[in-house]
Amino acid sequence: MGDGWRTVDVARAAGVSVQAVRLYAGHGVLGDVPRSPNGYRAWTARHADLALAYRALAAGYGGDVARRVLRAVHAGDLRGAFAALDAQHAAWHAERQRLDRLERALAELAxxxxxxxxxxxxxxxxxxxxxxxxxxxxxxxxxxxxxxxxxxxxxxxxxxxxxxxxxxxxxxxxxxxxxxxxxxxxxxxxxxxxxxxxxxxxDVAALRAAVDRRRDVLDAVARARVAGLARLHGVLPPP
CATH class of the missing domain: 1.10.1660.10 (Multidrug-efflux Transporter Regulator; Chain: A; Domain 2)
Known part of the structure; x- marks a missing residue:
């Protein structure tokens, strides 16, 4: 397709609506979108990749973090982008540790x-x-x-x-x-x-089951985050 992408082409490639692509652009997650001489946005394949990266990051980290990370990438602040991700990983790790402590506590409460x-x-x-x-x-x-x-x-x-x-x-x-x-x-x-x-x-059987369910949630989110990071890696500038 080359670089002559239309808004609808980006939407199809990212699996979202045309309105969603416009919202992504408004949020600054797609970076600069130049205008053609006739005034239309001149999209490229990179914008589709960025839309996919945003969707994947939002699935694992939430929209706020995904927007913060991609805006930092576009601003050339990779350190800031990585710091935002690290903060989320640290918080998730802390929750895993709390669940471990809770499980030990429940064993004692048994x-x-x-x-x-x-x-x-x-x-x-x-x-x-x-x-x-x-x-x-x-x-x-x-x-x-x-x-x-x-x-x-x-x-x-x-x-x-x-x-x-x-x-x-x-x-x-x-x-x-x-x-x-x-x-x-x-x-x-x-x-x-x-x-x-x-x-x-x-007894603590129901509480232990709740801990296990929360661990399952953390595992699912971790999987989504890995997918998001893979997409993000594809749109980062070379080192």
Missing amino acids: EDDRDAGAVAAGASDGTTMTVGEVADALGVRTSALRVWEDAGLLHPVRDARTGHRRYSDADVRDARAVQLLRSTGALLDAIRPVVDALRAHA
Whole structure:
């Protein structure tokens, strides 16, 4: 076809609509598009390659990142383009690490009933523990237990006579769950549904399945990113 490409030719080659090609050009992801003497855009095969690269990058990194990367490429800022990609890879790697920590935490929580029972055996009355006893047993500060309670993650009862908090075996189990999940970097709002699920199901099978599903998502995105990088490599200037 040579360099006499029309807008519709670029659209067909990229598998998108003519309007999408115009939007890509408006977003700056196709680089310079010179005009012919009659005023029409003078497209080339490179613009089709850039449209394909944008689509592939957007599938793996999202439109915002894809636009940022390709604009940087057109501006001659390859270092900036690579930095934008590296930031996404670092964030995804960090999530994989969080999932690994969460899986280890869930493995420990699978034995939580046994652990909580062993800890509760040291309570002064054999059935409930004070806030100080739970804090000592778990190796956390009493203030942390109070913060978790204020966030709705723990529900200790109050002693009718003294008004002091008393923690049952189930409360200790919940505190242990919060402690482990906090160690993965999870925020309190993210921990709440996990603790609720543990209370409802008394096991972690469903939570482990959710971790596996999230890993599947990460793997699928990683595959899309590899495809996007391959397309990007094809439109980069030579080193």
